[in-house]
Amino acid sequence: MLFTSYEFLGFTAALFLAYYCVPKKCQWPLLLAASYIFYFIAGPDYLIYILATTATTYGAARLIEQNADRQSAYLKEYKAELTKEEKKDYKEGQKRIRLRWLVVCLLLNTGILAVVKYTNFMIANINDVLAAFGGNRQLSFVTLALPLGISFYTFQAMGYLIDVYRGTIRAEKQFFRFALFVSFFPQLIQGPISRFGDLSESLFERHAFNGKTVCYGLQRMLWGYFKKMVIADRILAAVTTIIGDTGTYHGAYILVGMLFYTLELYADFTGGIDITIGIAEVMGIRIQENFNRPYFSKSLKEYWRRWHISMCAWFRDYVFYPVSSSGPMQKFTKFTRKRFKGALVRHLPVHLSSFVVWLATGVWHGASWNFIVWGLLNWAVLVVSEELEPLYARFHKRFLVGKSRSYRIFQMGRTFLLVCVLNLFDCYHALSDTFGMLASLFTSGNWQVLWDGSLMNLGLSGLDYGILAVGTLMLLLVSLSQRSGSVRDKIAAKPYAVRFCVWYGLFLIVLLMGAYGIGYDASQFIYNQF
Amino acid sequence: MEHTIDRNNKKKAWLRGIVSAILIVGSLWLLQRLLVPKYVDGIVEGAFVAEYYKEEKDFDVIFVGDCEVYENFSPIVLWEEYGINSYIRGSAEQYIWQSYYLLEDTLRYETPEVVIFNIQSLQFDKSQNEAYNRMSLEGMEWSMSKVNAIKASMKENEHFLDYVFPILRYHSRWSELSATDVEYLFKTKKVSHNGYYMRVDVKPAEQVPEGRILSDYSFGENAWKYLDKMTALCKEKGITLILIKAPSLYPYWYDEWEAQVEEYAAENDLRYINFLELQEETGIDYNTDTYDAGLHMNLSGAEKLSVYLGRILAEEEGLPDRRGEAELAAAWEEKIADYEAEKAYQYEYYGINKTVTELK
Amino acid sequence: MEELMNILSELHPDVDFEKEERLVEDMILDSFDIVSLISEINEEFDVTITAKDMIPENFNSAKALYALIQRLEDE
Numbered sequence: 001m002l003f004t005s006y007e008f009l010g011f012t013a014a015l016f017l018a019y020y021c022v023p024k025k026c027q028w029p030l031l032l033a034a035s036y037i038f039y040f041i042a043g044p045d046y047l048i049y050i051l052a053t054t055a056t057t058y059g060a061a062r063l064i065e066q067n068a069d070r071q072s073a074y075l076k077e078y079k080a081e082l083t084k085e086e087k088k089d090y091k092e093g094q095k096r097i098r099l100r101w102l103v104v105c106l107l108l109n110t111g112i113l114a115v116v117k118y119t120n121f122m123i124a125n126i127n128d129v130l131a132a133f134g135g136n137r138q139l140s141f142v143t144l145a146l147p148l149g150i151s152f153y154t155f156q157a158m159g160y161l162i163d164v165y166r167g168t169i170r171a172e173k174q175f176f177r178f179a180l181f182v183s184f185f186p187q188l189i190q191g192p193i194s195r196f197g198d199l200s201e202s203l204f205e206r207h208a209f210n211g212k213t214v215c216y217g218l219q220r221m222l223w224g225y226f227k228k229m230v231i232a233d234r235i236l237a238a239v240t241t242i243i244g245d246t247g248t249y250h251g252a253y254i255l256v257g258m259l260f261y262t263l264e265l266y267a268d269f270t271g272g273i274d275i276t277i278g279i280a281e282v283m284g285i286r287i288q289e290n291f292n293r294p295y296f297s298k299s300l301k302e303y304w305r306r307w308h309i310s311m312c313a314w315f316r317d318y319v320f321y322p323v324s325s326s327g328p329m330q331k332f333t334k335f336t337r338k339r340f341k342g343a344l345v346r347h348l349p350v351h352l353s354s355f356v357v358w359l360a361t362g363v364w365h366g367a368s369w370n371f372i373v374w375g376l377l378n379w380a381v382l383v384v385s386e387e388l389e390p391l392y393a394r395f396h397k398r399f400l401v402g403k404s405r406s407y408r409i410f411q412m413g414r415t416f417l418l419v420c421v422l423n424l425f426d427c428y429h430a431l432s433d434t435f436g437m438l439a440s441l442f443t444s445g446n447w448q449v450l451w452d453g454s455l456m457n458l459g460l461s462g463l464d465y466g467i468l469a470v471g472t473l474m475l476l477l478v479s480l481s482q483r484s485g486s487v488r489d490k491i492a493a494k495p496y497a498v499r500f501c502v503w504y505g506l507f508l509i510v511l512l513m514g515a516y517g518i519g520y521d522a523s524q525f526i527y528n529q530f
Numbered sequence: 531m532e533h534t535i536d537r538n539n540k541k542k543a544w545l546r547g548i549v550s551a552i553l554i555v556g557s558l559w560l561l562q563r564l565l566v567p568k569y570v571d572g573i574v575e576g577a578f579v580a581e582y583y584k585e586e587k588d589f590d591v592i593f594v595g596d597c598e599v600y601e602n603f604s605p606i607v608l609w610e611e612y613g614i615n616s617y618i619r620g621s622a623e624q625y626i627w628q629s630y631y632l633l634e635d636t637l638r639y640e641t642p643e644v645v646i647f648n649i650q651s652l653q654f655d656k657s658q659n660e661a662y663n664r665m666s667l668e669g670m671e672w673s674m675s676k677v678n679a680i681k682a683s684m685k686e687n688e689h690f691l692d693y694v695f696p697i698l699r700y701h702s703r704w705s706e707l708s709a710t711d712v713e714y715l716f717k718t719k720k721v722s723h724n725g726y727y728m729r730v731d732v733k734p735a736e737q738v739p740e741g742r743i744l745s746d747y748s749f750g751e752n753a754w755k756y757l758d759k760m761t762a763l764c765k766e767k768g769i770t771l772i773l774i775k776a777p778s779l780y781p782y783w784y785d786e787w788e789a790q791v792e793e794y795a796a797e798n799d800l801r802y803i804n805f806l807e808l809q810e811e812t813g814i815d816y817n818t819d820t821y822d823a824g825l826h827m828n829l830s831g832a833e834k835l836s837v838y839l840g841r842i843l844a845e846e847e848g849l850p851d852r853r854g855e856a857e858l859a860a861a862w863e864e865k866i867a868d869y870e871a872e873k874a875y876q877y878e879y880y881g882i883n884k885t886v887t888e889l890k
Numbered sequence: 891m892e893e894l895m896n897i898l899s900e901l902h903p904d905v906d907f908e909k910e911e912r913l914v915e916d917m918i919l920d921s922f923d924i925v926s927l928i929s930e931i932n933e934e935f936d937v938t939i940t941a942k943d944m945i946p947e948n949f950n951s952a953k954a955l956y957a958l959i960q961r962l963e964d965e
Contacts, residue, residue: 006689006691166941166942167942168942168945301920301922302917305917305920316921317941317944318941320921320925321921321924321925321941321944322940322941324925324928325925325928325939325940325941325944330929330932330938333929334929334933337929337933347926349929350922350925350926353925354922386922463705496546500550500553504553504554508561511697511701512561512701512702512704513701513702514701516701517692517698517699517701517702518660518687518688518692518699
């Protein structure tokens with residue numbers, strides 16, 4: 001079920017109704033049932049995967065916590081009798097047991113993810129190697145269905161397990177409540193990756209009907225549908241045309257394609273997240289924000305704090321911090337610190353840790369080389385800008401441009417363009433195409449296509465361009481307005497007639513100008529393939 | 531005091547809610563009326579199905595089928611020559627399941643003596659085109675027959691909901707609205723003559739291409755199923771079902787297809803008339819009687835076919851001559867006047883010298 | 891505390907660490923800074939800050955960070 005299908009709308013509408021009709025203690029069980037029905041409709045075979053992850057993670061977390069509880073009880077009881085050494089030994093021993101559970105469970109679940117997602121990628125690479133050595137044997141690909149949202153729910157479950165291991169949250173005792181946390185259906189399609197600590201309270205709470213929350217939730221959904229249906233799905237036609245034919249579309253077209261794709265990705269992904277958060281909000285459930293006006297970022301580093309926040313936080317907390325604070329890495333840091341003075345070398349350990357993170361991020365995004373290169377390019381840009389920081393600082397000081405408004409806008413434009421270029425790696429699956437097309441930007445010299453009417457042949461009419469222009473302007477204005485607080489609050493403060501016109505108007509725009517139905521191919525959310 | 535304010539607020543909220551709901555429903559309804567195609571000019575075929583409901587439903591003969599019925603037979607001639615009261619429930623590329631459900635739908639209002647079905651559509655085992663589905667189904671009034679017709683017709687990318695709320699289907703038509711859409715917001719215009727679509731222009735049939743070789747000539751299971759259903763329904767209601775094949779040279783009618791229909795008609799004791807084989811008897815001249823080189827008959831062709839068919843209906847099926855019924859005759863007078871008026875209009879429009887055509 | 895202050899101001903000379911209470915939330919310290927910080931603190935105070943302790947609450951102010959160090963020293 002796609003967010004934009006009638007089935008999905010019917011499903012959520014029925015759920016909303018039921019949610020506020022059943023006794024409040026049945027609300028979360030109802031959500032669990034709905035989530036599993038949703039999952040079942042997506043593919044009955046997938047159930048086994050999500051159940052396996054749920055059961056193993058639940059079990060491991062419980063075992064880890066029981067062990068930790070036993071440890072503190074033991075230490076408390078024998079506080080007087082044990083020497084400091086004995087205590088330390090005991091603690092170490094227990095910690096090893098817990099670590100073992102953690103590692104086994106992590107390996108198992110990331111293993112499942114790796115097998116369903118990366119088997120064919122590995123086979124393709126092995127085949128390439130075999131062919132390179134002149135072998136005639138080739139391995140055949142396997143057909144493994146990629147269960148819906150497996151990247152998201154696996155990460156969510158693993159984050160929970162690590163949090164329990166670290167003792168930052170208590171393990172969930174009730175299996176079914178935990179099952180809901182893993183399977184909560186609006187998040188299955190394209191995230192965000194919620195933390196148990198953030199989500200659990202409002203997920204299991206009893207919610208009385210609150211007109212304001214319900215309205216706000218529906219408004220958020222509507223805004224999401226606007227982004228998705230009016231902008232993303234419309235511009236998709238042009239993006240597919242450009243990407244689909246590298247022979248015709250190169251040079252100036254790539255600039256257009258990059259901008260269009262970046263707009264599409266934004267509208268599609270943030271729109272989808274708006275729908276997800278809106279659905280939860282209607283039911284009184286709070287999901288953490290996943291975006292913070294990312295295209296207003298002044299550097300790539302800032303961009304990655306404002307784009308897909310939940311994923312970045314996951315990699316930071318569960319990969320970057322553990323790797324960089326690990327024993328070997330700390331030793332390496334000490335070593336470089338003692339031996340070298342240069343900033344680059346001293347930063348080497350941090351860059352190394354972040355290399356691991358970006359490699360993992362690339363792999364997570366997709367099972368192919370273009371994503372890996374995409375991740376590593378992000379890393380390279382971040383390293384370069386980090387190392388050039390002192391240079392920038394000096395430049396800013398000398399020319400006093402650091403704080404001016406126009407310079408900030410320049411920085412935003414620069415970051416936006418950088419993101420556009422990086423997104424190209426997401427468009428073309430073959431790396432040679434990406435590099436070739438990037439090069440063609442400078443060699444094709446076909447800039448006339450920008451004004452000679454060629455852009456009318458990309459599958460968009462003049463009217464489409466008009467709608468896109470107005471739609472993008474709306475996105476921009478709402479983003480600008482968000483800086484001074486919630487736009488919904490601002491609208492809510494207006495008289496009823498104004499509010500009615502705003503929201504009903506938006507609804508009509510989606511209804512009439514949405515790219516849906518016959519003639520517009522139902523497009524998948526870009527992110528639900530990850 | 532406070533109590534009354536509270537009550538007033540509540541009252542106000544209710545009032546606001548009701549006004550908003552009326553505004554929403556009203557405006558959506560209006561928008562939907564505005565956005566759906568009106569089929570009053572250009573492609574008028576989409577309006578045929580709905581026109582039937584305005585009739586006094588007391589017909590002796592009902593035609594169902596695709597363009598091979600609504601362009602090839604003129605109920606006016608059947609009335610003028612034989613006093614037969616007939617109506618064509620035809621629509622563009624009407625698939626056989628649609629013909630069946632249109633018949634079912636018709637039987638909710640009346641039971642004719644004879645039902646005539648053109649078997650051209652047996653060649654399709656499932657709907658081919660969403661636009662044709664729309665034109666056949668949208669005009670039907672809501673009943674279980676319509677629901678089933680939609681279900682039987684929908685292609686994979688279609689949704690039932692789009693038929694319930696056509697605005698969902700036509701939402702992007704706002705960019706191509708014309709004055710006609712406003713003019714016919716609340717009214718319709720009669721575009722057929724008892725389901726007959728008149729064309730008077732002439733385009734002689736020249737080289738008709740041979741049918742390309744098919745891998746399989748047998749009609750599909752689904753198509754047969756609906757023909758069986760139609761036969762059974764007619765039998766149950768005591769209606770005489772007549773199968774016909776209009777004399778269209780193209781699309782090609784294969785001998786293998788002909789054999790299957792003949793066999794079916796024999797098995798089920800049905801009359802089957804293949805007009806392709808009756809060129810001499812009907813007097814069809816492909817130089818003058820078709821307006822698109824042999825696909826469809828023009829007025830001249832349709833009138834010839836109607837004369838021939840009417841004789842069979844009157845003499846062999848024994849349908850009564852109802853020209854004596856005053857009320858009915860009066861209604862037909864009006865229809866004939868419309869018919870003649872359009873004839874005159876079209877002759878002028880296509881620049882045809884009427885007398886010359888008639889002399890031929 | 892003084893040693894900590896030295897480390898901090900070496901990292902960001904322009905920030906007043908005495909006053910700031912939302913170092914992480916206001917994005918004064920990013921993950922890169924935090925990782926650099928912990929290596930220096932680990933060395934300077936002979937403690938081991940692990941990923942578990944690397945949460946905003948411990949890094950939002952110099953005070954909070956100092957409290958973390960003391961807690962780790964006790965263990």
